[in-house]
Amino acid sequence: MNAVAVHGVGTSHFGRVPGTDLVTLAWNAVSEALADAGPEPVDAVWVGTVFAPAGVAQRVLRAMGITRVPVVTVENACASGTTAFAEACEAVRSGRYGRVLALGLEQMSTAFDGAITPENTDPEGATGLALPALYAMAATRYLHDGAVTPAQLAAVSVKNHAHALHNPRAQYSGRYTVDEVLASRMIADPLTLLQCCPTSDGAAAAVVGPATGGPREVGVRGVALRSGAPWGRRSPHVWGYDIVHETAADALAAAGLHAATDVDVVEVHDAFTIGEIVTTEALGLVAPGEGGKAAETGVTALGGAHPVNPSGGLLSRGHPLGATGLAQLAEIVWQLRGEAGGRQVEGARIGLVETMGGGVSALDGNACVVAVLEAP
């Protein structure tokens, strides 16, 4: 088995650009990743996307001369990009391929007018449960249980929008107050507009290969991928907790770490504010019921004990579904190389990426990927 490293990463800018095609977005990400990794060709490509049309992978790759190699498209909801990364890593680890490109891409602005509604051949979609409402259910329950306050929910949005002030690729950024976040338009009680990720277009890519000890290679210490178990009254947790907790345990064990608190910097799936709070608890970064307080008191801010989403996260950097996981990965690679500029977590040696995608009724998420990475 080969030790695996990330040799290069790249992303497009993230934003709402219906007039820019996926070829351009993908080229922006892939050309940067290939330049970062060096000139050797890639032996195979895994592409993650959710709503792009059939054939999109070959369509964008032919435009940059990547042909005659195995190309595999994967769909795992919001974890599609990190699923492509997980499969690329395994292909290198097992020796199946040498250098592999993982690409995530999505154009949400031409697919949806507003919130995503789950597939309407599934009960939740047919009953009108837009995705913000699914997360709102978790937030309502947390508020009822005294596990979070409205101000603590809003603090996640304040923090991540402020982090993005230092990320030139982010879709949004800004200095908001808790009151401003809470006063923004209600989307699904208790989640307000500024607690919801935007509609985003973008692409992100990583070149993965055998570890050679190069000065800019970021080591892949452990990767795990799971689908969700049935979610219902058997679980004592809100939707999306158990799948993250179990996938993280797999990834931390693969990485030889005892706990998420051994990690210096984290990018998590904050599609909605409550998502970051539940995830930081599920990862074990903070104790159960402490996620909201951690955001409010700066524990999860840049400069805090456990910085979360220095890029601005999905809330502020943006959330082009298939690209998101690889955008998170790119951020952690830059952090571990010390290349993250004004949002750098000083001295970061170990980083973690968590992506969770859902929407299938009665399951605790369609897929979760957790990856643990190590500085050169």
Added chain:
Amino acid sequence: MTVVDPRPRVVVAPDGAPHVAGVRCQACAEPVAYPWPACPECGGPVVAAEFGPDGVVWSATVVRIPVAGRTPPYTLAYVDLDDGPRVLAHVDGDSAPAVGTRVRLLAGAPDPHVEVIG
């Protein structure tokens, strides 16, 4: 094109009360709100079962944005049917019932629909 309605099927039992017609696992007793061929929890064999009409609100929200085929605002709740599965249901009104509120299934609506019974 005929599309199979995936929502939980509400039937009126001989006692006159509406019930969700689903299945229960013969191996692990998991209640399931849908006529699936095997247990989603363990893969075990299932038999037809009916659940409700009463239950308790696990959580709820009011959707205030446009969603295809719906007029906002509308209220949704996850309801744990007594000795039954957790189902997503509509609730009348534009304020969410509190967690723990007792509710009862209503018959005749295309969506699973509950009323507060105090």
